[in-house]
Amino acid sequence: MEEEKMDDLSELIAAAEKTKKKKKRKEISAEKLRKMDKIAAKRRKLDHFLSIGLATLIAAFFAILFLMPIILTITNSFMAASEISSNYGMVFATNANGGKVYIAEKVNLKFIPDMVSFSQYSTVLFKSPEYLLKFWNSVVLVGPIVLFQLIVASLASYGFARYTGKLRAIVFFAYVILMLMPYQVTLVPNYLVSNWLSILDTYWAIWLPGIFSPFAVFLLTKFMKRIPSSMIEAAQIDGAGEWQIYRKICMPLCKGAICSAAILVFIDYWNMVEQPLILLADGEKHPLSVFLSKINSGEVGLAFAVATIYMVPTLLVFLYGEEYLVDGITYQGGVKG
Numbered sequence: 001m002e003e004e005k006m007d008d009l010s011e012l013i014a015a016a017e018k019t020k021k022k023k024k025r026k027e028i029s030a031e032k033l034r035k036m037d038k039i040a041a042k043r044r045k046l047d048h049f050l051s052i053g054l055a056t057l058i059a060a061f062f063a064i065l066f067l068m069p070i071i072l073t074i075t076n077s078f079m080a081a082s083e084i085s086s087n088y089g090m091v092f093a094t095n096a097n098g099g100k101v102y103i104a105e106k107v108n109l110k111f112i113p114d115m116v117s118f119s120q121y122s123t124v125l126f127k128s129p130e131y132l133l134k135f136w137n138s139v140v141l142v143g144p145i146v147l148f149q150l151i152v153a154s155l156a157s158y159g160f161a162r163y164t165g166k167l168r169a170i171v172f173f174a175y176v177i178l179m180l181m182p183y184q185v186t187l188v189p190n191y192l193v194s195n196w197l198s199i200l201d202t203y204w205a206i207w208l209p210g211i212f213s214p215f216a217v218f219l220l221t222k223f224m225k226r227i228p229s230s231m232i233e234a235a236q237i238d239g240a241g242e243w244q245i246y247r248k249i250c251m252p253l254c255k256g257a258i259c260s261a262a263i264l265v266f267i268d269y270w271n272m273v274e275q276p277l278i279l280l281a282d283g284e285k286h287p288l289s290v291f292l293s294k295i296n297s298g299e300v301g302l303a304f305a306v307a308t309i310y311m312v313p314t315l316l317v318f319l320y321g322e323e324y325l326v327d328g329i330t331y332q333g334g335v336k337g
Helices: 002-076 081-092 119-127 129-162 166-180 183-196 204-211 215-224 229-237 242-253 255-270 274-279 288-292 297-331
Strands: none
Touching: 002 297, 081 297, 119 129, 119 297, 129 166, 129 204, 129 215, 129 242, 129 255, 129 288, 129 297, 166 215, 183 204, 183 274, 204 274, 215 255, 229 242, 242 255, 255 297, 274 288, 288 297
16 A cells, blocks of 8 residues: 555656646747747847838938939039139030030049139129020019919819719810820920911910910819819808809818929929920020020030029929928828818
């Protein structure tokens, strides 16, 4: 009997030791799992940080690459004429017969002038009024186009968004086709129509095609179609007419899209070159964008200064309306809740 009791006791002791070993193994495995989870979390954080860092470096590289011409133009506008000639004269040089001289050595691209000079700006702003005249021509040409194109586009977009039917679909499809065509395709028809209307060589030859451009109509139509019909129906129940719905509901909700269209239209027509060259025979009416391409090799420094001045309105318009531009493009006419 005592031997049997001793065997049972030894078995119990062995079983207890096994259970202790199992518990220790479980504790060790749990600790290992926790450590592995921590290591995996650290690796995920490291991978996320590296991916963000790599994407930031790539974006910074392309941003610097795209900004280099602008920075080069601005900094070179403060160089003296002799320094510009020594750095870039070989690019714009001509021989005695007026022919081109090919570059025989590397061009010296300098972003920091040896000595800051305002002589180029003095010439542009005070000594040569023709540059300011061309700048004013650009303002006169672009301002009415932006203003009246937005008025026409908002009215047309309201009609396209509010009414349906085959005629509406056909006309809107024609707008889309015209928008997809490059301006060079419609340049000859615009010239013929301007000649037929006897407005060739006048500002109207530039204004009319610009005012009735289809781009703003397309953008605002897509925006207005996303305005909930329940809002318009509620306004109609309250006795609002079409003009009140257009003015008090659609226009406030489309503020972002209108600002986006205004910025894009302004930038597009501020840089126009082909239209004035073809439709305006009088060089005195040409905008500064055309005049910049005609600056000869002896006025390279003036070209940098004029280009810098010419960039100022575009940069101001973009910086002022950047929030509206992003909101108008990404929001696409939904109503914020």
